[in-house]
Amino acid sequence: KRSQLGAHYTSRDDILLLVEPVLMQPLRREWAAVQMEVEALRPAYDAATGLQRQRAKNKIMDLLLGMEERLSSIT
Structure with missing residues (x-):
């Protein structure tokens, strides 16, 4: 009946055969x-203090937020 309706x-x-290698x-x-x-x-983050620790944290956050942005761009 479904095919009669188009x-x-x-x-x-079948979907995973395509999605897994191409996307996931x-x-x-x-x-x-x-x-x-x-x-x-x-x-470096664990050993640092003050401004150096903040810079190390910023580098880590940049990486994580970059990945978050990458994931959110997938439609």
Whole structure:
């Protein structure tokens, strides 16, 4: 009956065959890279005080907010 109406069903598995390699895997790689960069900056943040600590925090926040912006741009 759906095909008579011109309505077609695409299964979840069929959708994931396209979405996973095209969208999700690249995003997971980007997120992993951001996490590694943040972890690399963490010792400097932990050791710093005052203005140096604030600068280290700003670098970390820039990375995280950049990823957030990247995710929010996906439509």
